[in-house]
Amino acid sequence: MRQKFNKVQSTCIPIAIDNCNTDLIIPARYLASTTRDPKFFGDAFMHDLRYDADGQAIHDFIMNQKDFSEAPRQGVHEIIVAGQNWGSGSSREHAAWAIAGYGVRAVISSSFADIHRNNLLNCFILPVVVSPSFQQELFQSIAEDPQTQVLIDLPSQTVTNIATGHSEHFPINGYKKYCLMNGLDDIDFLLKNIDNLPA
Amino acid sequence: MSTFRQQEPRGRTLFDKIWDAHVVQNVEDGPTQLYIDRLYLHEVTSPQAFDTLRDKGLKVLRPKQIFAMPDHNTPSTASEPLPVGVRQMEALKRNCKEFGISHFDMGTKDNGIIHVVGPEKGLSLPGMTIVCGDSHTSTHGAVGAVAMGIGTSEVAQVLASQCILQQKPKTMRINIEGELCKGVTAKDVALYIMAKMTTGGATGYAVEYAGSAIRNMSMEGRLTLSNLSIEMGSRAGLIAPDDITFAYLKGREYAPKGEAWDKAVEAWRQLRSDDDAVFDKEVTFNAQDIAPRITYGTNPGEGMAVDECIPDKRGQADEADFLAQLQYMQFTPGQRLLGTPVDYVFLGACTNGRIEDFRAFASVVKGRKKAPNVVAWLVPGSWVVRQQIIDEGIDEILEEAGFELRLPSCSACLAMNPDKVPAGKLCVSTSNRNFVGRQGPGARTILASPLTVAATAVTGVITDPREML
Structure with a gap:
């Protein structure tokens, strides 16, 4: 959960769903857990798109297709390329736990919902905002070659499509970048800064 | 030393006024450390936050500002809750007892959905910063507060420090002008706005609702409207408090009483966007267009x-x-x-x-x-x-x-x-x-x-x- 983030180079899972809400990322019935067990949440990731009511894999869904079904490991499927407005709706951080539990380390999209973006950062998953044209180029490259690699370099804040060599700069504030690169969370920072609170 | 002509002070929005009054510090090249007046807890998004406190050996900094109640898992009949729900509700009760937090238990007269109970008890008041691990926390903005949904890591932060780190959102004002037609409710106004703005159209913004249709809207209607702010991606939705707000809150269990009430109302009357306030975005709709x-x-x-x-x-x-x-x-x-x-x-x-x-x-x-x-x-x-x-x-x-x-x-x-x-x-x-x-x-x-x-x-x-x- 608190893995330091520097560079990630990996193949990607393309989830080209616009406005993919956190109810889709993790259905409400999986919110009943009182722990953060990564396996439990990883298994619940995109559950109702991956499995039908009988628990059978839905073959049409991208994560069940042979090029994208392998669970993430170093260099493989550690990055999601997502449709716009990723993570809208419910504030459930369980969605970020599901993404982390599945083994994903970064999500690339043209836009993120505000609460979910904060949740990703607090779980040491990097939300990478790119232009809609770069996002489409990534979808295109992955469609042409599922082995397409993408490099995310946090220190230089660049994301590179290895297939085309195209790069983009992505935004992140200096504070959060430092936290991610050093595995520090906000609670540690806040506790050092509570001497001057209002009465 | 000031030889430069001072810039005319720009009018401030309602959101700016409440936000600015709660800034503990602006972190260099980072977010704002924002003081939180009120934290609400429910059973679904809080257990892991309490675990964080225990793991780090921390206590709750200001338990008196925090109120908890189960709502997501409570059954709507006399039947038993689902077993997984019982586990979460028991955890909430146990955690509140351990950390000294007020807890409105299932089936008691104080219980209900947080976003109904908070305003109803006068726990959500004008000028406050309010957070909860629930996206519909935007509801409480209807009383003239900055109310935001947050994640569980942030719940832990507020438990431990009564603060969160947030990037200040941009401001938007949505005006609804004119009189609503017969059979048109606040819910219809909200659904109309969502359709016009789209589901992600207010991402990155805090939205103030204004205009004559809002000024004439009941408190219940305003709560409905603010509730749905998140459905267009808005970080918060709020409405300037007025006589309708004060009439709704007066006499509520946790609202100020007597002289303190009068002083509070006097202060709350300042909570409005200045006439020369500039919003990052402003949109106006005609109430008559809404069916x-x-x-x-x-x-x-x-x-x-x-x-x-x-x-x-x-x-x-x-x-x-x-x-x-x-x-x-x-x-x-x-x-x-x-x-x-x-x-x-x-x-x-x-x-x-x-x-x-x-x-x-x-x-x-x-x-x-x-x-x-x-x-x-x-x-x-x-x-x-x-x-x-x-x-x-x-x-x-x-x-x-x-x-x-x-x-x-x-x-x-x-x-x-x-x-x-x-x-x-x-x-x-x-x-x-x-x-x-x-x-x-x-x-x-x-x-x-x-x-x-x-x-x-x-x-x-x-x-x-x-x-x-």
Whole structure:
């Protein structure tokens, strides 16, 4: 959960769903857990798109297709390329736990919902905002070659499509970048800064 | 030393005023450390936050500013909660006891949905910063507060430090000018705005609602409107407090009393956007353009007037998404939904679980009968609301019309308790989300106002409430 983030180079899972809400990322019935067990949440990731009511894999869904079904490991499927407005709706951080539990380390999209973006950062998953044209180029490259690699370099804040060599700069504030690169969370920072609170 | 001509001070927005008053520090090249007046907790998004405190050996910094209550898992009948729900509710009770936090237990008179109970008890007051691990925390902004949904890591931060780190959002003002038409409620206004703004159209913004239609809106209506702010991606939704706000809050259990009340009101009257305040974005709609609304797709922005036909977006850029939504809903482009048979209706949730919503529902079903093909779930948002329904005799009107009043709960809004809409069934609902599977795996949801839900409940088909007023 608190893995330091520097560079990630990996193949990607393309989830080209616009406005993919956190109810889709993790259905409400999986919110009943009182722990953060990564396996439990990883298994619940995109559950109702991956499995039908009988628990059978839905073959049409991208994560069940042979090029994208392998669970993430170093260099493989550690990055999601997502449709716009990723993570809208419910504030459930369980969605970020599901993404982390599945083994994903970064999500690339043209836009993120505000609460979910904060949740990703607090779980040491990097939300990478790119232009809609770069996002489409990534979808295109992955469609042409599922082995397409993408490099995310946090220190230089660049994301590179290895297939085309195209790069983009992505935004992140200096504070959060430092936290991610050093595995520090906000609670540690806040506790050092509570001497001057209002009465 | 100031030889430069000072810049004219720019007017500030309501949001700026409340935000600025709570800034502890602006972190260099980072977010703002914001002081939080009120934290609400429920059973679903708090257990892991308490674990964080225990793991780090921390205590709760200001437990008196925190209030907890179970709502998502509570059943709306006398039946037992689901076992997984019991585990979460027990955890909340245990954690509150361990850390000295007020806890309104299931089945007690103080319990209900947080976003109904907070304003109702006077715990949410003008000028406050309010957070909760729940996206519909935006509701509380209706009293003139900055209220935001947060994640569980942030819940832990507030427990430990009474602060969060947030990037200051941009500001937007949405004006609704003019008088609302007969049969048009705050819910319809919200659904109209969502359709115009789209589901992600206010991402990155805090939205202030203003204009004559808002000034004339009841407190319950304002709470409904603010509730739905998150459905266009807005970080917060708020309304300047006025005499309607003060009349609603006066005498509430936790509101200031006596001289303290008078002083508070005097201060709260300053909580308005300055006349020369500049918003990053400003949008104005005409109240007369708004009809009773229904949704047809699988996000709250995909809606239309109840008597319109579903648009045909084939050939447009978002064709694939549009067709996927209609396929799930089992609708076709161009279809008129009036007259479509429904299976379930749901009145309740933090969106429409207040007394005014039950009065509206009762005004339509009075002297009529529930359609036999419809299963109706009528779920008050709190025990206070439920008592008020009984005190006003609304329960008798409902009973005569063939409806049963249930017990306070989030109920069928999110399929975490026994109230789940079965796969394939169509539910016309006053809740806030028509997402795929939201009311149960495979359930199909149409969002509407209490009036439209009531009209539909008695006819058994999607009905324009204006025909029944």
